Amino acid sequence: MWYLPKEGFPKRMRIYLGEMYPVFPRLLAAALLTISFFFFLERIHGVPTMIFSPGTLVGIWSIFALLLILRLMDELKDREIDRELFHERPVPAGKVLESDIGFSLTVVIALYVVVNLCFGKVLWMSLGVLGYAFLMFKYFFIPRILRKHLLLNLTTHNPIIPIMLSYLVILFSIQYQIPWRNMRWDLIALLVAMYWSMSFAWEIARKVRSAEEENAYVTYSQIFGRTGAVLVAGSTQTMAFVIGLYFYLTLSFSEVFLAILLTGYGLTLWGHVRFIFRPNPVTSKLKPFAERYILSVFIARIVQYIFFV
Numbered sequence: 001m002w003y004l005p006k007e008g009f010p011k012r013m014r015i016y017l018g019e020m021y022p023v024f025p026r027l028l029a030a031a032l033l034t035i036s037f038f039f040f041l042e043r044i045h046g047v048p049t050m051i052f053s054p055g056t057l058v059g060i061w062s063i064f065a066l067l068l069i070l071r072l073m074d075e076l077k078d079r080e081i082d083r084e085l086f087h088e089r090p091v092p093a094g095k096v097l098e099s100d101i102g103f104s105l106t107v108v109i110a111l112y113v114v115v116n117l118c119f120g121k122v123l124w125m126s127l128g129v130l131g132y133a134f135l136m137f138k139y140f141f142i143p144r145i146l147r148k149h150l151l152l153n154l155t156t157h158n159p160i161i162p163i164m165l166s167y168l169v170i171l172f173s174i175q176y177q178i179p180w181r182n183m184r185w186d187l188i189a190l191l192v193a194m195y196w197s198m199s200f201a202w203e204i205a206r207k208v209r210s211a212e213e214e215n216a217y218v219t220y221s222q223i224f225g226r227t228g229a230v231l232v233a234g235s236t237q238t239m240a241f242v243i244g245l246y247f248y249l250t251l252s253f254s255e256v257f258l259a260i261l262l263t264g265y266g267l268t269l270w271g272h273v274r275f276i277f278r279p280n281p282v283t284s285k286l287k288p289f290a291e292r293y294i295l296s297v298f299i300a301r302i303v304q305y306i307f308f309v
Helices: 009-020 023-045 054-077 079-085 098-119 123-137 143-148 150-157 160-175 185-205 220-224 226-250 255-277 287-308
Strands: none
Touching: 009 098, 023 054, 023 160, 023 185, 023 287, 054 079, 054 098, 054 123, 054 160, 098 123, 123 160, 143 150, 150 220, 160 185, 185 226, 185 287, 220 226, 226 255, 226 287, 255 287
């Protein structure tokens, strides 16, 4: 069966994870996201939190596992595109078998469900996130349409981010036993919007190329044009920055929080401007700038918590 591992499975999956999902950096990213998000929720609701608590540990594992599940699903759902345009990747290159991906996907899903089952009331939300991931895996049962239209694909797939963030909100409310009616949903909505907009910008930024790099693979720079794609990414990053400023003022954060926020945003804008005025295969790499901006928001909140409470 496709989901049973074949001889050499551990070695092949080490190769796969090393190239497509390096464990330590991805686990660190999941930890920074979850912890910083919890710290924002803590300040909003005025409850004391710890860097590592049962809620944050479950959240870190769940975010790490969900992103790995999405990565593994992409290997199976996009295998035809990868064979045509990305033959250097592990699966089309033959370094990893499809059965390896299928078995790993089954194991990670099982571990994700078991961990959330142990935490109790959050199980229903964790299954909801997983259910949406399965819809994405099936291209919402309209694969011929979604494969041809990148914007429609973005519209249907990107909501997985606020759904995962909503899972963290539920996890937080259960961890600290805060009734739903006492949750600050207005500020929570802003917080989710801030994190979502940064992720949305990352999604746009990773599919922007200079003219000489374009090929049959559809990018946002083909759809919107070079300047248009940059404006889409930059506008959502600006929205995140404005929300961050609002939190700085209303939650009484320190100037250090503001300085880190400004630095991350400023460097990102510099990357955008550089690409617009000097488009080439080097300046087109906007994804690292989007990632550093996200990291700056995470670090700003964690530094605020550690040194300034």
